[in-house]
Amino acid sequence: MRRLFKLDRTPVSPASKEVRRLERRLFLRQSLSLGALTLMSGCSVTDAESVQRVLWAMSRWNDRVQGWLFDPEKLAPVYPESAITRPFPFNAFYDEDEVPEVDAEDYKLELAGLIRERRPWTLPELHALPRTSQVTRHICVEGWSAIGKWGGVPFRTFLERIGADLTAKYVGFKCADDYYTSIDMATALHPQTLLAFTYAGETLPPKFGFPMKLRIPTKLGFKNPKHVTAIYVTNMYPGGYWEDQGYNWFSGS
Numbered sequence: 001m002r003r004l005f006k007l008d009r010t011p012v013s014p015a016s017k018e019v020r021r022l023e024r025r026l027f028l029r030q031s032l033s034l035g036a037l038t039l040m041s042g043c044s045v046t047d048a049e050s051v052q053r054v055l056w057a058m059s060r061w062n063d064r065v066q067g068w069l070f071d072p073e074k075l076a077p078v079y080p081e082s083a084i085t086r087p088f089p090f091n092a093f094y095d096e097d098e099v100p101e102v103d104a105e106d107y108k109l110e111l112a113g114l115i116r117e118r119r120p121w122t123l124p125e126l127h128a129l130p131r132t133s134q135v136t137r138h139i140c141v142e143g144w145s146a147i148g149k150w151g152g153v154p155f156r157t158f159l160e161r162i163g164a165d166l167t168a169k170y171v172g173f174k175c176a177d178d179y180y181t182s183i184d185m186a187t188a189l190h191p192q193t194l195l196a197f198t199y200a201g202e203t204l205p206p207k208f209g210f211p212m213k214l215r216i217p218t219k220l221g222f223k224n225p226k227h228v229t230a231i232y233v234t235n236m237y238p239g240g241y242w243e244d245q246g247y248n249w250f251s252g253s
């Protein structure tokens with residue numbers, strides 16, 4: 001593994017770009033030969049388990065490089081309302097008739113981890129937070145993208161309000177449908193990352209994540225959790241529903 005760790009310290013060298021490209025091919029098309037993988041990792045790969053281990057190490061390394069390259073000031077493109085895709089597509093790991101029904105009256109957003117004020121929030125309390133809206137493009141790894149308008153509170157404002165440790169590494173999300181994902185703190189604090197309560201100016205419909213979703217225009221669609229029920233702040237790598245099945249964790253768009 002020596003070579004991998006050497007590259008680790010030179011994140012923007014042409015070599016590391018090459019590694020990222022290679023890793024992408026491995027994960028998305030699985031077309032890389034074992035021989036090439038052995039060359040890359042600098043250790044002999046003889047069984048499925050060590051292949052998985054090397055791939056995992058490469059993907060986590062790739063996450064770190066992407067984290068370093070992420071510019072917290074750079075904004076995702078915004079579009080005029082005329083560019084909005086109608087109808088906006090629904091997607092989840094199940095069909096639309098299985099969308100979870102969240103009861104607005106009973107709902108409480110749970111907070112955990114490195115947060116000073118961990119009391120749960122009701123919907124009326126959340127709705128009283130200052131709001132903004134954005135027209136941005138959602139890009140799904142399944143090969144489609146669409147432009148939509150989401151409104152809500154800048155996630156940074158919410159994290160500050162609850163006294164989250166903004167120096168922690170990760171923010172994790174749990175959802176009403178057992179989906180889960182997590183993001184890096186820099187992305188959580190990005191000015192366009194919203195805790196969104198509306199779609200197209202209306203209360204977020206069930207299929208788009210009622211009562212709230214994270215709208216993160218700098219990340220691929222699967223990093224935008226719908227039906228969020230719990231938010232936690234941690235320094236321990238939390239993974240995610242698709243991430244744990246091999247999709248790259250950072251997955252910027």
Ligand SMILES: Nc1nc2c(c(=O)[nH]1)N[C@H]1C(S)=C(S)[C@@H](COP(=O)(O)O)O[C@H]1N2
Pocket residue numbers: 088089090091092093094139140141175176177179180207208209221222223224225226227
């Ligand atoms: N709770 C939850 N959030 C989720 C998903 C899911 O299955 N459950 N799917 C993700 C994926 S892969 C995509 S592309 C978007 C789809 O969001 P949309 O239905 O608003 O288009 O939601 C993301 N967030």
Ligand SMILES: [Mo]
Pocket residue numbers: 091139140141142221222
């Ligand atoms: Mo997706």
